[in-house]
Amino acid sequence: MRQLMVSVCVLVCFGGMLMGSHEVTEIARKFVSEHEARIKPLEIEAGIAWWEANTSGKSEDFARKEAAQNRIDKALGDKNRFAVLKQLSGKIPEIDDPGMRRCVQLLYLQYLEKQANPEILKKIVSISNKVEKNFNTFRANVDGKDLSENEVRSVLKNSTDSIRRKQVWEASKNVGKLLESDLKELIKLRNEAAKSIGFTSFHALQLHLNEQNGEDLLRLFDELDKLTKGPFFKAKAQIDHELAKRCKVPVHELFPWHYHDPFFQESPAIFPSDLDSPFRKADILAICRDFYKGIGLPVDKVLARSDLYEKPGKSPHAFCTDIDRAGDVRVLANILPNEYWASTMLHELGHAVYSSLNMSPDMPYPLRGEAHILTTEGIAMLFERFSRKSAFLEKMGVKLEDPAGFQEAASRSLRYRLLIFSRWCQVMLRFEKAMYENPDADLNSLWWDLVEKYQGLKRPPGRNAPDYATKIHIVSAPVYYHNYMMGELFASQVHHALSRELFPGKSPSEVIYCNDERVGKYFREKIFSIGRKLSWNELIKSATGKYLEADSFASDFEEIKSAFK
């Protein structure tokens, strides 16, 4: 292996000589195949260790995951390999194979991140793992009793006792104090690493690595802010009215614990029809399996490898992971019979179908994956929306006692969800940007300033706690959250394009995909099979006819509004 590397180096170091595009292409091809040989086994090992750490919560699994990640970082940090890549990336127009051109662009960014001081990178991995483990194993403690995350959610969703809600909310936020000092160190180390390779902050570096631009991003979010502000505050007034009535408090005494999740990122369940009731006796797994099979994207292989129910030490969250980019795709979940877990399973399996399962094994390894995190989140979110459509549920054999009542409640809740989530994403994007640009600022206050401005929640009097550190993404998926919002925009845009093409004459709000294999074919051909051959915005343009924009998203929440008015 080392021998091969040296020979590549020599060839390109003679780069002063004129070299034909055929030779440059051959060097690129060789680099890519060596990359696969060196990195793929390490990525598989890290993926499996990560999976086992999250399903068991055991220290030895976290240690294994850390060791594997360090080996990857070391391999990608190799200075000689990076020098070759840097020269290749300066000769991209000369590479005569478009797939290889794209591989070089992507690998350059992947290696660039790891050119920072290896000691700093090692420290980052070690602290991230510690923080993640503490986060996963933390349980809110109320009156000496540990509550699981599902139990916390259940109190916030169902209790009408403001004192109890406050106790549980505050207990769940104690994880922030536990993580604060490690997280602050992590932020500084991430910044240090970014500065060592020429970026102003970790935030700027992450955007660059993900082929995004800070100015374009803020422009899009400012646009969204304008678009959603009026409808959001109107919706929130209706929500507040209902929440206050339930807890028998005046509206001006509503605090963050009166909302139905720890961050007010989802729509509270304030509707006359109970959205959970259809799911109490439904088999969520069977609905998902049948739905995906019906659209020609079966998930049986995924479910067979997945870990789907609660157990001690296991991560309380949900995710999907593609272990080997060759079809070993798994979902971690903690399914309970309610709407939250129905939508979450539709979401995670959306990621699962947009994976190597539906990509050609002949594609080069660096291209065998989703185009971007925002495109895979978008596909997942598009499928997630169906758990709030009565026509979808009835088609999937779920018994609805009052279909009209359910649809009215579900439409309202979906509209609220889109609006609420978009305001929450404003907080996350702007907080993370400010946090990395000035980590010594008063982050506790900054967090609540943004929450007040964009979400309209009231800061609890005198509260001075690191509440930002209670959001897992700030800790372990940094500078990621804006992609969820862009994913929502993509979800609307692709659903509208698909509806126009496959269901002409139907309103996108009526299109539900069930038992129509043309839908799977559409996704496979236009999006999944492309892998990373195109950058995210080029993929969006080729699949929908336009670059990413907010129009379809806006018409979605307006259309849903007219459906229940």
Ligand SMILES: [Zn+2]
């Ligand atoms: Zn997701």
